[in-house]
Amino acid sequence: MPHPEEQYLTLLRNLITEGDERVDRTGVGTRALFGYTMRFDLSAGFPLFTTKRIFWKTAFKELLWMLSGGRNIRELLEQNVRIWTDWPLKKYRDATGEQVSQDEFERRIMSDAAFAARWGDLGPVYGYQWRHWPTYDGKEIDQLQQLIEGLKNDPSSRRLLFEGWNVAQLEDMALPPCHKTYQFFVCQATNTLSGALMQRSADAYLGLGWNIANLALMTHLLAHQCGYAPGEIVWFGCDVHLYLNHIPQARLQIEREPRAFPRLHIKRKPTDLFSYRIDDFQIEGYDPHPHIPADVAV
Template identity: 55%
Template sequence: MPDNTPLPHYEDQYLDLMRRIWTQGDERVDRTGVGTRSVFGATMRFSLADDAIPLLTTKRVYWKVAAREMLWFLTGNTNIKPLVEQGVHIWTDWPLDRYRRETGEEISRDAFEARILAEEDFAKAWGDLGPVYGAQWVNWPRYVALGDEGHYVRTEHGINQIAELVKSLTTNPGSRRHIFTGWNVAELDGMALPPCHMTYQFHVAGNKLSGLLFQRSCDLGLGFAFNIFGLSLLTRMLAQQCNLEAHEVVWNGGDVHLYLNHESLVEEQLARTPQGAPKFRIKRKPDSIFDYKIEDFEVEDYQPQAPISAPVAV
């Protein structure tokens, strides 16, 4: 008799983890004060073969927003202005919260962003996030000794971890050191948000490139969809730049949680059935990893179910 059991969908593992956290997770008081249900230690694997991309289908993922964020990281910029100029609002809540606390002004997000766009001094004062992701990825601080007195000064140009990664993948593919990280202990206090997706590692087997992300903290309901797409996008970009074939992404989560005020999101998403297999293509090969544009990326056959909105815990 033929086996008519349907094959697992790549998204099933995500929904299984969501269900386990919501029904069995440890209920905790978290930094935001909202409260979460959490498990410690989780792993998921997604194929990138044949142009596959692990976009969630049980809700719409605005993948262009995630792609614009990744491109912004690679510039090293830490001000929200370039994002706001592109209609990307995912980082606005943190500087907006700081502005409200420090000035006492209950400004709306739209009004705050309007001032970011219109007033250069305001953007410099209130739009910067501190040395977050991109600053560490492409300009990790480097210090040199000054004179014979043991004083050290920071150099103008730091270490570009991404450029070094491309070099190591190209010249020494068998290395176990294809790594970059945003977890700079000395600068954590200056960041609007310490890196959640903190350490990336890559592995070459034959001509196939796989990427792994260790995420210390993951909001499974809202953040994960962007995190796994970002990992997949970056792995594809690196594969193209290094003349490799994208193979697989592996996601490791430390504290993986769902916020208690996301009950409606969880229940609605768990009631849905994943469907379809979108494809992701890069339409040209730029001169370097830093020269990609949003127009270079294309997603096909993506037919997700309706978006599910939920509040972001700041």
């Protein structure tokens, strides 16, 4: 039986050999395919890719920040998570003309609350939409709380989902949501919860491994809170692309043999979905190949 990670390696091969070469908004260029699906059985292991190291603590911290409804990079920098700095840093440089280094920009964010409020704000991104979707009458909808109530009280519903693509606020976001629509399914015969993600834009080399891991974590956490066992996750990619400057790294990764997926152990059950901490998670048996670095395209 093929290793489940082969789905991802096949995607990388197809992007290199068959992807449509295009000029993208970053100017770097990509090879892209439209429409790709991967499935992972969570009972068979946690889908943390092994052909290069995924820094899972950083990925999980990002998801916990999203669950909190956060929108400022200061909240991430306090946890030594720097993956969102590129966008507000570019905005600051473009607006002021000051070619400040990333280290100096982050130091100002951490030391100056007013500077952080002005320049660290990402706008109503991801978690803000999940927790604070604005209504036309000035109220807010907590989509995640509604989802939890549905999973507990109406598990056969076909409306067990949440959405990040708020058309009215896209221009206010540092980056419109790439992983945009999540939906969940309770199999009452097995008492399992499965999760699906429709991703409109997928950076196949740098981002996709994180997206899969966080979809799996989200499904685990919802199952943990609502009394289900984890089922499977299904990932649907629409515009799936490989940046041209990532092709050498992808070729190296394709040559590697996948190793056994690890297991996720959740050490405690907090009172609600929004109270998990990074120390609550333990990844057991993760033995990846070495990390292969690559630059992010902004």
